[in-house]
Amino acid sequence: MKRDRIEEIAELLDKRGKLTLEQLDEQFPNVSQMTLRRDLFQLEQEGRIIRVRGGAMSVKEVQKVSGEPYTKKTTIHTDEKIEIAQKAASLIDENSSLFMDGGTTAMYLAKELPDKNLHIFTNGLAVAIELAQKKNINVTMLGGQVMTENLSTASPVAKAYFDNTNFELAIISASAFTPDNGFSCGSQIEADLLKLARGKAKSTYMMLDSSKIGKIMPYTFAHIEDIDVLITDENFPADLKEKFTEKNIVVM
Amino acid sequence: MKRDRIEEIAELLDKRGKLTLEQLDEQFPNVSQMTLRRDLFQLEQEGRIIRVRGGAMSVKEVQKVSGEPYTKKTTIHTDEKIEIAQKAASLIDENSSLFMDGGTTAMYLAKELPDKNLHIFTNGLAVAIELAQKKNINVTMLGGQVMTENLSTASPVAKAYFDNTNFELAIISASAFTPDNGFSCGSQIEADLLKLARGKAKSTYMMLDSSKIGKIMPYTFAHIEDIDVLITDENFPADLKEKFTEKNIVVM
DNA sequence: CGCTTCTATGTAAAATTCTAACATAAAACT
DNA sequence: AGTTTTATGTTAGAATTTTACATAGAAGCG
Numbered sequence: 084m085k086r087d088r089i090e091e092i093a094e095l096l097d098k099r100g101k102l103t104l105e106q107l108d109e110q111f112p113n114v115s116q117m118t119l120r121r122d123l124f125q126l127e128q129e130g131r132i133i134r135v136r137g138g139a140m141s142v143k144e145v146q147k148v149s150g151e152p153y154t155k156k157t158t159i160h161t162d163e164k165i166e167i168a169q170k171a172a173s174l175i176d177e178n179s180s181l182f183m184d185g186g187t188t189a190m191y192l193a194k195e196l197p198d199k200n201l202h203i204f205t206n207g208l209a210v211a212i213e214l215a216q217k218k219n220i221n222v223t224m225l226g227g228q229v230m231t232e233n234l235s236t237a238s239p240v241a242k243a244y245f246d247n248t249n250f251e252l253a254i255i256s257a258s259a260f261t262p263d264n265g266f267s268c269g270s271q272i273e274a275d276l277l278k279l280a281r282g283k284a285k286s287t288y289m290m291l292d293s294s295k296i297g298k299i300m301p302y303t304f305a306h307i308e309d310i311d312v313l314i315t316d317e318n319f320p321a322d323l324k325e326k327f328t329e330k331n332i333v334v335m
Numbered sequence: 336m337k338r339d340r341i342e343e344i345a346e347l348l349d350k351r352g353k354l355t356l357e358q359l360d361e362q363f364p365n366v367s368q369m370t371l372r373r374d375l376f377q378l379e380q381e382g383r384i385i386r387v388r389g390g391a392m393s394v395k396e397v398q399k400v401s402g403e404p405y406t407k408k409t410t411i412h413t414d415e416k417i418e419i420a421q422k423a424a425s426l427i428d429e430n431s432s433l434f435m436d437g438g439t440t441a442m443y444l445a446k447e448l449p450d451k452n453l454h455i456f457t458n459g460l461a462v463a464i465e466l467a468q469k470k471n472i473n474v475t476m477l478g479g480q481v482m483t484e485n486l487s488t489a490s491p492v493a494k495a496y497f498d499n500t501n502f503e504l505a506i507i508s509a510s511a512f513t514p515d516n517g518f519s520c521g522s523q524i525e526a527d528l529l530k531l532a533r534g535k536a537k538s539t540y541m542m543l544d545s546s547k548i549g550k551i552m553p554y555t556f557a558h559i560e561d562i563d564v565l566i567t568d569e570n571f572p573a574d575l576k577e578k579f580t581e582k583n584i585v586v587m
Numbered sequence: 588c589g590c591t592t593c594t595a596t597g598t599a600a601a602a603t604t605c606t607a608a609c610a611t612a613a614a615a616c617t
Numbered sequence: 618a619g620t621t622t623t624a625t626g627t628t629a630g631a632a633t634t635t636t637a638c639a640t641a642g643a644a645g646c647g
Contacts, residue, residue: 085624104604115626120605136388136604136634208467208476212460215483224460224488226478226496229467236476243495244478337595356633367597372634388605388633 088114089122096132096141098194100161103138163292163316168192170335171254171290171314175201181252182280185210185235188256188290196220204250206241206276208234223248230270237272245283253277253284257305259298260291262326265306267299274302286311293318307332340366341374348384348393355390415544415568420444422587423506423542423566427453433504434532437462437487440508440542448472456502458493458528460486475500482522489524497535505529505536509557511550512543514578517558519551526554538563545570559584 088111095110096102107119123139126132132139168191175181177199183189185207193213198220205211206225214222227238238244255277257266266289268274281287281304289310296319307326312333319334327334340363347362348354359371375391378384384391420443427433429451435441437459445465450472457463458477466474479490490496507529509518518541520526533539533556541562548571559578564585571586579586 117627118625121625133385133387133392135386140385208460208464211481212464212486215460215481215486218483222481223490224476224478224481226476226488229463229474229476231467231470234464234467236478238475240496240499244492247492369598370596373596 085122089126092119092122093126093131093141096126096139099141099165101135101138101140105138107138163294163318164188164191165195166316167290167292167314168195171288172196174288174312174314175199175252175254177201179252180204180250181254182250182284183207183210184255184277184280185233186256186258187233188292189254192254192290202250204248204280206236206273208236225276227272230273235273237270237276239272239275241276242279245279248283250283251285252288253280253286254288254290255280255305256290257295257300259300260295261297261299262307262323264299265303265309266291267301267303269300269302271302274304277304281305281309288312288314290314292316293320296320296323337374341377344371344374345378345383345393348378348391351393353387353390353392357390359390415546415570416440416443417447418568419542419544419566420447423540424448426540426564426566427451427504427506429453431504432456432502433506434502434536435459435462436507436529436532437485438508438510439485440544441506444506444542454502456500456532458488458525460488477528479524479528482525487525489522489528491524491527493528494531497531500535502535503537504540505532505538506540506542507532507557508542509547509552511552512547513549513551514559514575516551517555517561518543519553519555521552521554523554526556529556533557533561540564540566542566544568545572548572548575 092102092107092111095107104116104119107123108116111119123132123134126139127134130142132141164187167188171192172195175196178201180202182204183192185205189205189207189210190213193210196214196217198217200219202221202223203214204223204225205214206227208224208229211222211224214220225236225238225241225244227236227241229236258268260266268277287305287310289305289312291313293316308330310332312335313327314335324334344354344359347359356368356371359375360368363371375384375386378391379386382394384393416439419440423444424447427448430453432454434456435444437457441457441459441462442465445462448466448469450469452471454473454475455466456475456477457466458479460476460481463474463476466472477488477490477493477496479488479493481488510520512518520529539557539562541557541564543565545568560582562584564587565579566587576586
């Protein structure tokens, strides 16, 4: 009873990184706030979380905060990214085969994905590890040189790799977007890879949190009409949305 | 002025691990508590500390509490593996190119390796992430299906990968060893991969902790005479050692 | 130099969160 | 059944943090 709840809290914290007591209260309406406090206290004793004013954060999250550009990015716009990841997770059918990139949004998606029978290709090291925790998900890692800043691989020979593989869906995310320049990222080979994945898949879902809008990065890998579904957060501007819907692209 | 104080606070936190506002107040009697609060707030924004009720703690301190990030199962024969990893690390020359596997011993080696100019190929996800933390190490991840149990990849197409790459040294480890059956592991494709790596490299160093001796796993990937150096711990039996040295294999 | 503007800091009240203490309920034990 | 232990709820009060406003000094500028 108690232990179950505590483990559930720990898991939640692992996923979300940080939780307020209010959020916990919503998740566990049948116990009092005081009980949740005591649970957090115990988890703190066990060294598994850090209590901060208002709630608690997972140790992993803290470790991330400390790191490099990659890790700094993950702490920003967390809520939006979780929102997007949850939407994306709900779109994925059992027994399907898909490609995911290695970005931070993909990382949240990996965490939110239920343990369904899936075959997932990815170029993200952290994403692959996260997915590998789930019994029913079959993960294939794309090889290549490891890019330190985002813990992803990219390789000019990826094409050869893709030749023998099939997936229905590519779920990818961009570092920047404008209507004119499309979806772009900061690395040439990464852009190539994403383009390849997009071409290989029957459909492409793009995850884009609204903070990326208006920014431009050096390498464009997709334009508006190249995608089938845009998954974004509620701050997505209405006028932009129209640009997608008029091309029959679902925005959600 | 302000920046100096903030840096001083950061340093203090790094040393002490944790500080209350009261303690800070004592250290900086000439500014108000509110100012110190604001300093802590800023440091938190910069991702350098964690504010907790009553004060703040350094990120390092948090990490200490948590222990190992990955691979919880590595509690077995840790000391021996670290010993082996340190020996192996001392054998690696700057500016060389090598292959490492994805096992737990390799993980320790990744941690022990100095941040020298190296190019490393690996099929271990956790190993790749660990290595990627080091600025001067260039990491290439081998692609393939992710094996959940050891977070490594293996793929029948690895051969194609190796065709365009070169490395002088393969540092690998085995799950089991007997003089008759040689070095073996539990997965067919992993054995194939290790065999390939061995064939590609000019020399092969085998890391083997003594607990592996006398065990047999299904797939042999090397025999005694296939390796150049055996790196082991001090419990390695003397009679076995002779079997290696009489074939001119260095045992250390 | 006098003026404005911006930044850093101080003060104190208000808001929030946490702790402590006691009460009750449920579970475990004998 | 009765006793002890453990888990939980409730509340008041303590501690901490935030907010809002005030002030002083630094920086910029004609």
